[in-house]
Amino acid sequence: MIYQGKALCYGDNIDTDVIIPARYLNTTDPYELSLHCMEDLDPSFKEKVKEKNILVVGENFGCGSSREHAPLAIKASGVQCIIAKSFARIFYRNAINIGLPILELPSAVEKIKEGDLIKVDFINGIVENLSTGEKFETKPFPQLIQEIINKGGLINFAKERIKGGEL
């Protein structure tokens, strides 16, 4: 699980209403949701994300409601992974459950600038800024969570448990 791409940076307390406004919640189709992702915060997000697809954000990312539409919209926009100073609790769960890789690494967030080329190694918990040569480390996800993310989310993880004869 190694991702490489350019950084797209935003600040603190980005709430789920900004990630996907309530007026678009009449669908659960990820593609449709992605068309409106972040539009109240940055109307050019859709364009930028084509080139810079590693989100680098501040504190409390995804605070607010428990809507799963928020990580779904981000994932369908083509974002590979998110590095944050911190995530709001339910967003954190939801992201892992739908197979969107996320990492909390405040020291990296402070140093990374928009457009920097970033390499994220989830297995070992290492973020490398290839543009500056800086390296940041954190505790990698336990195997279980890596497994959930690798399988593309909790539903696939569940399907395999069933196939494995668990039910």
Place this chain on the structure above:
Amino acid sequence: MGLTITEKILLKHSKNREISPGDLIFVKLDFILANDITAPLAIKEFKKIGAKRVFDPEKIALIPDHSTPNKDIKSAQQVKEVRDFAREQEIKYFYDGGKVGIEHVLLPEEGLVLPGDCIIGADSHTCTYGALGAFSTGVGSTDLAYAMTFGEIWLKVPESIKFIYYGRLPKWVGGKDLILFTIGKIGVDGARYKAMEFTGEVIRRLPMADRFTMCNMAIEAGAKNGIIEPDEITLEYVTNRAKRNFEVLDSDKDANYSEIYEWDVSNLEPMVAFPHLPSNVYPISEVTNKNITLDQVYIGSCTNGRLEDLRIAAKILKGHKVNPNLRLIITPATPLIYMSALREGLIEIFLSAGAIITPPSCGPCLGGHLGVLAEGERALSTTNRNFVGRMGHPKSEVYLSNPAVAAASAILGKISAPWEVEVKE
């Protein structure tokens, strides 16, 4: 090193031999729940998993409380989806029609959530049941689908913060004021990911209703769960209700806390949260002189729609009239509370004062129905959230308070202290 009550409950429900904060573990669940907003999505995901039956139809509650009695065709469809699923899966605790109550008041009342339990719900205020000494937290719909299938869920073991309250609470001051005061001190993300454990002599004397109110709003400080160690007051509440066995756990003396806050609350006043954050709080003495006039007062919700709350409101409203410039809306949180309020004469007091009584429902709390605010309107509400547009138009305003302040304000037409109204016996 000892363990906190939260850690003990999680350890007992996991396969691990030991756990510590930050560990990711799987826990077995004693009970799970969803409502008419979150269940339809969870049902869709459950079907994707491909399981035929839920893990245990007696450990799931489905409560269509948000938009019922069905407010429009779309919500009627959603409730129908939940009803069809409940029938097909023979879900034992599906509440419909006149049985619907607000989930977080109904389940404790029914004795379905108990001390020592590990519970998740697809609703952020699932943290309410911590008042019983349970571990209880809100999750998304995919989590719920997984839990419906396997009866377990993955969790990160939270660090705990201890809040110790000393002294004696003054008149008209209760759990709502304690929690608003606390959120005001630590902020809306002051307890992010963490367990908030409430204790101290004030909590030990605090009635269950107030304990529920406090744990209910733990999420408003970003917490994973709120929790109170069970004592005689808990057991008195639980004993005749419990539908199954339960286990009383407590925190070890040498348990580890990431932070400890200690406050003497003997001089605490009723607190009011100003728009648009629950942490934006002021003591009532700094509010009454501001002449904040109101268009609506709401007494209800999973925070303050219990019988005890209605009694406080009735005490103040008795013999008075609702100010002609505003609407007072009152929601008994469950059918049983409604019935008790009727028998005790509270409903008559409310109707004589000119209040509107709604059926048990979330309706006004989330700006859904039964009392939605227009542009520019201002409400005082006993609920838990005052975010932009929470109770209606994005340009409306919500202030939060306890039921006594709400009732007094409904009489005087502006945010007022309970002692400004003459109590008529």
